[in-house]
Amino acid sequence: MAARSPGIPAQERLFSLVLALLASEHGLSKSDILSTVQGYRQRYDSSGGNQSLERQFERDKDDLRELGIPIETTEPPGEQGNNQLLRYRIPRGEYELPTELTFTPEEMAVLSLAGTVWREGALSSQSQRALLKLRSLGAHTAQTPISYAPxxxxxxxxxxxxxxxxxxxxxxxxxxxxxGRLDAEVRRVAPLALVQHHGRWHLYAHDASADAPRTFLLSRIVGPVRELTTAHTWPLDGAAAAALEGLDRLWERQEAVIVASEGSDARLRLGARAHADDDGTLRVHYTDGELLADELAGYGPDIVVHSPASLVDAVRLRLGRVRALHSAGAGSTQRPGAPAASEQRGDR
Amino acid sequence: MAARAPQGARDKLAFLLALVPYLLDRERADVAEVAEHFSVSEAEVRQAVRLIAVSGVPGETDAYLPGDLFDIDWGAFEDDDEIVITHRVVINEPPRFSSREAAALLAGLQYLSALPSAGGHEVLDSVMTKLSRSASAEPSQLAVQSAGDADRILATVAAAVDAGLSVEFDYRTARGTSERRVVDPLRVDSVDSDWYLRAWDRRREAVRTFRVDRMSAVTQGSQAISTRPGDVAVPDALFSPSDQDTCVTVLVDVQILPFLGEYVDSVPDEVPAAGRVEIGLRLAHPDVVSRIAARFAGLMEVVDPVELRDEVRSWAQSALDAYETVPPSSDRAD
Structure with missing residues (x-):
């Protein structure tokens, strides 16, 4: 094909790069790539000064890695340390989905649904891309009797x-x-997992100052998160499962005793996830007393919390605040964002 | 110019790399059929095919000679909208999942494990194992606990739909009234740990949204389903505004704004980064405002109507009164 004008779309350059790197058995040097691959070669200057093209190549490599395409670099023997002689290739075995991988129509249905769970942000585009790859396998998707929009x-x-x-x-x-604290404190952590438990997002991380794993509620993080340039070497393997297990254990251990009036909304909704004693007393498990107190305060006069005492106090404190804030002429004196002043253990 | 390829280019590349193996496998494929299979437009398919047909490797001569390029049956493509790859280069199989792609799907699957349609644990376990093995790197550590709780009720709903029958249940509204409802299920929605049934209410002859945790005594009905998905539009928003809604003006701390979701009716054009802001809420019933005010105690103040402000105060007072009669707890040491 004749050389084209430099206006070659990014996807054509990226596609050509993948093809060239996959085809090469021994790898291509950077100058091979810049001078011959479609989308680069049109802008290549054989007399030098290709810095901007080199930066383009670096960014394109990042894009390929983002898509899960492995790029292998090798140094020719005896030439270690010379960047210009590095050779790049995509190892076919690590690039391709295993040929034996197949999915039944039922499995495809479940996977398609799982891909719709994320509606915004990076997770949404990542799951859409994963679905593209799955559909490439050509399997049919089974119809479910009723549709879901999770x-x-x-x-x-x-x-x-x-x-x-x-x-x-x-x-x-x-x-x-x-x-229970008035001021947020700075935490420096090595993030190990992000987990959602009972509808709440938690970060499981190794905390530098405590030198131990800690679980943080994302809703209690104040202000921006700063990513440091320092890498960490804590193992991530099984961290998400460990985080969920820890939260489950906490949930199992903590029990609130609540009396909800007969026929109330609180009785119905709490009852759906509680154990009810013979006399109708509800026993509700929870992970975070402060969050449960927020929810329970919302049921107002429909419930009375009997124990634990810390939860009773936390609910009463909230109701007292609502009353104070709505008394005549209050409002303006309330300090926004003032946190609950009840006791609480640990980092949760 | 060394701009990072726009996200669109990355997604288009992902599509190209998925499309080629699919076409090779099919040998002959319809543009319309391919578009449907990948949930993209026919124009996107045609654009991708045109690009594939002129792409390839530099080859031994570094000149992209015809033998180094893909080729298609141009006649079939231009005349019949059919795609036939007549010469292939390099690509055989789709790419593996990236660690983040695999993680996104795996976490989605965990979340769905409570759904009756998920085909049971065998299907889920098998899918999860296959996914983990087909990522190019260890999937990221991301997990979502199963949505739980609603599975029994949803199983009854799914079974009824499968049998072509309506569903009956007692439903308690936010207004506190309770009555038996007969509905034709249309769709099941969820947001985190809350589940909703979107259905055609046969008595009201309208689409209604029901919180699953307010449904009880759920049974398969005796009447055949008459309104099916496709017969009526189910809005994406869970709560559709109604004339009977109560509009309330409140002062809220900006930090709780993301958590008020669909209650929010109006927000000023400029919201400060911190501090309080006056917003409008739209509620199905005035009582709901007390609940929200207590859920975000101290961070939300009802401004208008004034009577509602008084009601919130007395609501909180009567809730507090109940504690005056409770004997002091014995487990102070907790």
Whole structure:
């Protein structure tokens, strides 16, 4: 094909790069790529001064890696340390989906549904791309009797930067407001997993100052999350499962005793997830007393919390605040964002 | 100019790399059929095919000679909208999942494990194992707990739909009234741990949204389903505004704004980064405002209407009164 004008679309350059790197058995040097591959060669200057094209190549490599395309670099023997002689290739075995991989129509249906769970942000585009690859296998998707529109929301701004630090294995720093404290304190952590438990996002991380794993509620992170350039070497393997197990254990251990009036909305909704004694007393498990207190305060006069005492106090404190804030002429004196002043253990 | 390829280019590349193996496998494919299979437009398919047909490797001569390029049956493509790859280069199989792609789907699957349609744990386990093995790197550590709780009720709903029958249940509204409803299920929605049934209410002859945790005594009905998905539009928003809604003006701390979701009716053009802001809420019933005010105690103040402000205060007072009669707890040491 005759050389074209330099206006070659990015996807054509990226596609040509993948083809060239996959085809090469022994790898291509950077100058091979820049001078011959479609989309680069049109802008290549054989007399030198290709810095901007080299930067383009670096960014394109990042894009390929983002798509899960492995790029292998090798140094020719005896020439270590010379960047210009590095050879690049895409190893076919690590690039291709295993040929034996197949999915039944039922499995495809479940996977397609799983891909719709994320509606916004990076997770949404990542699951859409995963679905593209799956559809490439050509399997049919079974129809379900009723359609589902499931959704996991991510309202916390801290999710995206933490997810990035998690993937790059870098330390992150943020201000964290412990319940019962007035001021947020700076935490420096190695993020190990992001988990949603009972509808709440948690970060499981190795905390530098405590030198131990800690679980943080994303909704208690105040202000921006800073990703540090420092990489960490804490193992991530099984971290998400460990985080969920820890939260489950906590949930199992903590029980609130609540009496809800007969026929009330509270009785119905709490009852759906509680154990009810013979006399109708509800026993509700929970992970975070402060969050449960927020929810329970919302049921107002429909319930009375009997124990634990810390939860009773936390609910009464909230109701007292609502009363004070809505008394005549209050409002203006209320300090916004003042956190609950009840006691709470640990980092949750 | 060394701008990072726009996200669109990356997605288009992902599509090209998925499309080639699919076409090779099919040998002959319809543009319309391919578009449907990948949920993209026919124009996007044609654009991708045109690009594939002129792409390839530099080859031994570094000149992109015809033998180094893909080729298609141009006649079939131009005349019949059919795609036949007549010469292939390099690509055989689709790419593996990136660690983040695999993680996104795996976490989605975990979340769905409570759904009756998920085909049971065998299907889920098998899918999860296959996914983990076909990523180019270890999937990222991302997990979502199963949405739980609603599975029994949803199983009844799914079974009824499968049998072509309506569903009956007692429903308690936010207004506190309770009555038996007969509905034709249209769709099941969820947001995190909350589940909703979108259905055609046969008595009201309208689409209604029901919170699953407010449904009880759910049974398969005796009447055949008459309104099916496709007969009526189900809005994406869970709560559709109604004339009977109560509009309330409140002062809220900006930090709780993301958590008020669909209650929010109006927000000023400029929202400060910190501090309080006056916003409008739209509620199905005035009582709901007390609940929200208590859920975000101290961070939300009802401004208008004034009577509602008084009601919130007395609501909180009567809730507090109940504690005056409770004997002091014995487990103070907790």
């Amino acid at each position: 959704r996991v929301s991510i309202a916390e701004d801290s999710f995206a930067p933490l997810s990035s630090a998690l993937d790059r294995k870098r330390l992150a720093e943020f201000r964290y407001l412990k319940p």
